[in-house]
Every structure is written in C-alpha cells, then in structure tokens.
Amino acid sequence: MRRAAAAIALLPAALSIAGCSHLVVLRDPLTAAEHNDLGVAYETHGEPALARHEYHQAVRLDPRLARAWVNLGNAAGAAGHWAEAEDCYRRARSLDPGEPDAMNNLAVALLHARRQSALDEAEDLARCAVATGGARDSIYRATLDEVAAARAQRAGTTGAPSTTAGARPAAAGTL
Numbered sequence: 112m113r114r115a116a117a118a119i120a121l122l123p124a125a126l127s128i129a130g131c132s133h134l135v136v137l138r139d140p141l142t143a144a145e146h147n148d149l150g151v152a153y154e155t156h157g158e159p160a161l162a163r164h165e166y167h168q169a170v171r172l173d174p175r176l177a178r179a180w181v182n183l184g185n186a187a188g189a190a191g192h193w194a195e196a197e198d199c200y201r202r203a204r205s206l207d208p209g210e211p212d213a214m215n216n217l218a219v220a221l222l223h224a225r226r227q228s229a230l231d232e233a234e235d236l237a238r239c240a241v242a243t244g245g246a247r248d249s250i251y252r253a254t255l256d257e258v259a260a261a262r263a264q265r266a267g268t269t270g271a272p273s274t275t276a277g278a279r280p281a282a283a284g285t286l
Contacts, residue, residue, distance in 0.1 A: 139168070139172070141168075142172065142173075143168075143169045143170070143172035143173030143176050143179060144169070144173075144176065144179075146165045146166070146168040146169035146172065146179070147165065147166065147169040147176065147178060147179040147182060149165045150162040150163070150164075150165030150166045150168075150169065150179075150182055150186075151182065153165060154182075154185075154186070159186060159189060159190065162182075162186055163183065163186040163187075163190075166179050166182045166183035166186055167183065169182075169183075170183060175206055176206075177203040177204075177206040177207035177210055177213065178203075178210075180199050180200070180202045180203035180206065180213075181199070181200065181203045181210065181212050181213050181216060183199045184196040184197075184198075184199030184200045184203065184213075184216055184217075184220070184280070185216065185280045187199060188216070188219065188220060188223070188280050189280075193220050193223040193224060194224075196216070196220045196223075196280075197217065197220040197221065197224065200213050200216050200217035200220055201217060204217060209243070211239075211240040211243040211245060211247070211251065212240075212247065212280075214236045214237070214239050214240040214243075214251075215236065215237060215240040215247070215250060215251045215254050215280070216280040217233075217236050218232075218233040218234075218236040218237040218240070218254050218255075218258065219233075219254055219257075219280050220280075221233040221236070222254075222257060222258065222261055227265060230258060230261060230262055230265070233254075233258050233261075234255070234258045234259075234262075237251060237254045237255040237258050238255060240254065240255075241255055
C-alpha cells in the first residue's frame with residue numbers, strides 16, 4: 112500500500128522528466144457565469160475567437176443563461192453571421208422575454224436579414240427595448256431610427272440607402 116501511494120506521489124515528477132509535463136483537467140472548474148464573464152474579458156481585449164469559445168462553454172454548461180446567449184449572438188453578429196446571431200437572440204428572448212439587449216440585438220439582426228417581413232418584428236422589438244429605458248437607451252433608440260430608415264428606403268421616400276450602420280448590438284455584459 113505504501114509503495115502504491117509513493118508511486119502516485121512521484122507520478123507528476125516522473126511524467127515531467129519523461130517529457131510528458133501536460134496534465135489533463137477532467138473537470139472544468141468554471142461555472143457558466145464565469146465562462147460568460149471570461150468571454151466578456153476576452154472580447155474587451157480584442158480576442159473575439161476566445162470570447163466566442165467562452166460563450167459557447169457558458170451555454171453548454173447552462174443553456175438557460177440568457178446573458179450568455181446574447182453575448183454569443185453578439186460574437187456571431189460581429190463575425191457577420193447574422194442568421195446565427197438571430198438564433199442566439201431568439202434563444203435569449205425565450206429564456207428572458209423582457210431582456211432589452213436581446214430585444215434590441217434581435218432587431219439589429221433582423222435589419223441585417225433585409226427581409227420586408229422582418230421590419231415589422233424589428234420595429235416592435237426596438238420599441239419594446241426603448242420602452243425599458245436604462246443605460247443603453249441611446250443604443251435602443253438608434254436601432255429604432257435605423258428601422259425607420261430601412262422602412263423609408265423600402266418605401267422609396269429617401270434617396271439615402273440604409274446600411275444599418277447606426278444600429279448595433281448592445282455590448283457584451285456580465286450577469
């Protein structure tokens with residue numbers, strides 16, 4: 112018994128000497144919320160691929176974490192994957208229907224879809240986000256203005272094309 116315990120105690124040193132210095136962690140010590148927060152930190156420091164990976168980890172660990180779905184949608188949208196972003200925002204809204212960032216960001220994704228049928232839904236979502244007020248009110252209002260510009264362009268009442276440049280997803284956030 113003592114020999115087995117001694118062998119186990121010496122295993123890391125033996126592996127290191129043999130050139131096998133990598134240990135495998137079988138259990139992820141981070142919670143879903145911590146993965147989400149790590150993703151926000153990566154995104155803030157200009158590491159979008161790492162951020163996206165952490166958001167995926169967060170929703171894998173807790174698929175009910177609406178904020179992580181919003182952040183994953185933001186990462187997808189930033190990469191130009193608007194259909195994926197739309198799916199993520201819809202998932203976030205199904206979990207937390209009153210979440211204003213999910214409403215606003217889904218409206219932005221729908222603007223990028225450039226479907227006439229999507230404008231009605233985008234307008235409703237943007238109006239609901241504006242109605243919540245809060246710290247990101249100016250972002251929500253910009254989205255609503257962009258929906259109006261897209262409507263005007265489709266109706267032919269303005270010569271300036273809508274580029275959805277004014278509308279942008281609300282930034283990543285923690286819980």
